Amino acid sequence: MPINLTVAAKELRKNSTDAERLLWRHLKAKQVHGLKFRRQEQIGRFIADFVCYETRLIIEADGGQHAVEKEKDEERTQWLNSQGFTVLRFWNNEILTNIEGVMEIIEMRCINRSSTTPLPTPLPLRGEGA
Known part of the structure; x- marks a missing residue:
């Protein structure tokens, strides 16, 4: 049976780990250089713990299970990098x-x-357009 990732992400937000809650307190409300982070965000077939789309940065808070799931994590990271x-x-x-x-x-x-x-449009040189 396929997993509904939207429902899974919502559950993960409700049942955050202590580490995720602490990190979220530091990332939310654009506290990091005015950048917006989202938590438990679906990206493709994965759910990222935290993501900033502006910088294309994903932050993962890993518990002990990740020491065992190295191959899955590597595959996931490679896909996200791609x-x-x-x-x-x-x-x-x-x-x-x-x-x-x-x-x-x-x-x-x-x-x-x-x-x-890069900036979205080049800035005019001094004296240009005057």
């Missing part, structure tokens, strides 16, 4: 014990990605 996303993975205990370090890595990734994104 769709133009970068995936950052953090262990739950890392988020819970070092949220400042985790946020520093996320912020640096957002700054680096946004600084390489």
Whole structure:
């Protein structure tokens, strides 16, 4: 029986782990450089813990089960990369014990990605159009 990912994502939002709740408190409401993050977002056949579409960044909070599911995670990451996303993975205990370090890595990734994104239209040179 196929899984309805919309329902699954809603359930995941309702039953977040402690690490996901802590990370969400730091990501929500455009606190990271004014960027909008979404949580438990369906992307293709996967559900990303957190995603910022502006920077094409996915953040995963991994529990112990991910140590066993390495192949599935690698396949998932490869597919997401092929769709133009970068995936950052953090262990739950890392988020819970070092949220400042985790946020520093996320912020640096957002700054680096946004600084390489071209402006939508070229800015006029001084004196042009006058």
